[in-house]
Amino acid sequence: MDVDCPKRMSYGPCGGVRPDGQCEMRPGPCAFPEVVPWPVLAPTPAPAAPVAAPLILTDFTCTPFDPADIASTAAVLAPSCDAVLVGEHQNRPDFPPTLMGRMLLEAGVTPWITLSCRDRNRVVLEQELRGLALTGVPTVLCVTGDGRGYDVRPDVTQTFDLDGPRLVALAASLGMTAAAPETVTAPPVHGRAQRLVQKQHAGARLAVLNHVSAPAAVAEFMSAARAAGLTIPVLAAVAVFTDEVSAALLQGLPGLALDAGVVAQVLRAPDPVEAGIDAAVAEARALLAIDGVAGVNISGLASDAGTRAGAWIKAEVGQRIREERSAV
DSSP: OOTTOTTOOSSOOOTTOOTTSBOSSSSSBOSOSSOOOOOOOSOOOOOSSOOOOOSEEEEEOOOTTOHHHHHHHHHHHGGGOSEEEEOOOSSOOOSOHHHHHHHHHHTTOOEEEEEESSSOOHHHHHHHHHHHHHHTOOEEEEEOOOOOOTTSOTTSOOOOSSOHHHHHHHHHHTTOEEEEEEOTTSSSGGGHHHHHHHHHHHTOOEEEEOOOSSHHHHHHHHHHHHHTTOOSOEEEEEEOOOSHHHHHHHHTSTTOOOOHHHHHHHHHSSSHHHHHHHHHHHHHHHHHTSTTEEEEEEESOOOSSOHHHHHHHHHHHHHHHHHHHHHO
16 A cells, blocks of 8 residues: 555546646645556456447436435436446535435446445455345446545545445446446556556556547557556546536546647537537547447536436437438
């Protein structure tokens, strides 16, 4: 364990490293100037069959602690996607992952549940993994977690018993399908492809990339990752925004980047909703043309007009992507 890391990471760096190499949680540089490799202890048995990646994984955004909104949002998204991604937020907690997973399965969608090391110790993470497996949720996105801002819930501690790669290994050891994130543009950029390969060594069977400002960055990353030995399916993020709030939310998260020109074009359009949908579909088209990209994560709030409006916009993006793929 590197005691100099405020997230207590062993296998850093995290995805929140600032563009200038500074730590997201305190003044000063990241404690990990280079990627820490996963230890090679013994050969890991190959899975019996490769995991099928969804073509469309859509972010699931709902009103916290509202079963009716969970069901209605799921109903809007279900026809347009293969699975939904349930995030973990530092400022708005929701139902426990196992309960959320069960509710979404009952609502007719396949959930990917994000588990963060920020808010749960190792015991609770293991409890949730076992509960999700018993509930029938096969896939978990294993993240270290963004550091909580100093002014966000100052009465709440941050745990970080594990980091993302160690959570991947724990999930895999319990028979779960572990998915891992990677931030293509975070320093050290030259090591990010190798970092995802290390997560594969830890047991990840799927990967989800964070937003980039141009698909060319994903193409370069995928080429480097495949050359370094990456074999797992990769989903690339499609940014969905139609107003200033939904765009600012994506731009304000550590490690995420948007094309400033596209943002300006959408926000100045006579119909920003239609422009935002068109921009997202165009980005998805470019990303899916990249060798090694198996699917896309339709990501973001999409709209500041409420969860139903955001769900409708993301569903429209997903449906148009499906139609384009079917026409090919």
